[in-house]
Amino acid sequence: MEVQVILNGPGRVGMNFARLLLDKADYLRDRTGCSPVLRAVVSSKGTLYSKTGLTLPQVLRWRESPASGTAHNGTGLRNDDCEYLPSESYEEILRKAAYIGPGVVVEATPTDIRSGQPGLDHLITAMNMGFSAITLAKGPLVVSYEHLVSLATQKNVSLKYSGAVAAALPTVDTALYSMAGSEIVEIEGVLNGTTNYILNSMASGKTYGQALAEAQSIGVAESNPTLDVEGFDSAAKLLILANTIWGLGLKLRDVEREGITGLSGEEVRKAAESGTPIRLLASAKLTGDQAGSGRSGWGTGLATCVSGSTARVSLSVKPCPIPAGHPFHALPGTSKAVRFSSKELGDVVVSGGASDVVGAAASALKDLIHIFEERFSRHAWP
Known part of the structure; x- marks a missing residue:
């Protein structure tokens, strides 16, 4: 089955996660029976979205273009079966994705250990809408660990956070x-x-x-x-x-x-x-x-x-x-x-x-595999 992935935060860790996800899509399908579809990449300046799934060249071209806003619509992205959405809210993006099927949100925004934001609101919104979640950001867990774990249980979704606790070291x-x-x-x-x-x-x-x-x-x-x-x-x-x-x-x-x-x-x-x-x-x-x-x-x-x-x-x-x-x-x-x-x-x-961005990204991919196996795969736990 197809499982969509929404990435929040196309920084160094987030982009390495996207690369690993797309490079290892066949491995994930063979291991879990789930085919990951990168539905959207969300940044503070807008969202790159595709109904059929983003490719790595599309994401890289959008990420590396020199300006935000309408400049992206002139790069041919829409003709490549994806579109730049500069003003739709995060909740609207998730609602569009929810119409298609089940999904997992990956939170890779910069962390704030005092407020937990912006990741805390992102995770709460996603889980309330039925999405499982992976966070590489420590802030949400530092500020509201109990609430997030309780919400995941209440909504019957998964919450994983290997990348927030020493990343590649499997603590x-x-x-x-x-x-x-x-x-x-x-x-x-x-x-x-x-x-x-x-x-x-x-x-x-x-x-x-x-x-x-x-x-x-x-x-x-x-x-x-x-x-x-x-x-x-x-x-x-x-x-x-x-x-x-x-x-x-x-x-x-x-x-x-x-x-x-x-x-x-x-x-x-x-x-x-x-x-x-x-x-x-x-x-x-x-x-x-x-x-x-x-x-x-x-x-x-x-x-x-x-x-x-x-x-x-x-x-x-x-x-x-x-x-x-x-x-x-x-x-x-x-x-x-x-x-x-x-x-x-x-x-x-x-x-x-590894103490680097690739190691952190790989820890999030590991969490995604576990969610696929626990929630969506043909071998999912009862």
Whole structure:
């Protein structure tokens, strides 16, 4: 069957997702029985829409044209069986798509971890209209995790967000699938590739400023690196993971946070020379009465069994020296890692994963495959 895909945000990650989706369409069809149709690409300046499905050349031509507005209608897009819609609302675009059949919205707009916008409104609108959703944006989940998960359940749609939590590093999938039914009591992670790169550079003798400039010059760090270097990005990822696993309504203010900007090059270098390299460590630990006699299932806390009425979680992000033998001791470059500690399965460690836009896009494609298999394919779960 055909399943339409609507992409919000044709930035670097979004465009790489579109490329992967169209390049791997035959693979998706063979694996799931579902044929993806890229119905629309939505930007802040308008929407590229096709009743029969967009092709990569069409999307690239529209994305790369030098101006917005009516200039797009002069590029032959309409003659190519697609049209530029500069003024139709997001809801109108989804309504047009809903007449055709089932679909999935992929949210790849820039994230705002304080307001959750614009992705939060996009996700709520899409799920209310019966679309499953994938978000690469962390902001909506940081601000309104409980509401979004509850809405997905209420509307009987899927909500996936691998790309919002360390992207190519399979943090969410490990907790939800590989450790399903176990009681996870602690999470540790190096969840931000930018800060790990900077700390590794400082360990080799560079100052913070030199390491940051180097990271920016090769595209590892943003021009404004505040979210990364002040620990906000790691805190947001940790928060989403903790809410996924324990479902305790945690907020960003619950995370004790310290970034890496206060570290000197000498401090980081000496720590590395002494065999305890410094990492920006994200940590969440279940405290209180966590006997785990509660239920397992697909509620607000999706991955584990805890007694929600008495359980508490301590959350922190801060630079920490890592001793020899610890799984995070050797993490070169932009590498990331996570360790889940559980009562039944012991410690489960996952490390690696690309820290780039292709890795993030691939994580969204993985989520799409899971939605196809769970919701639409001939092998869909009952």
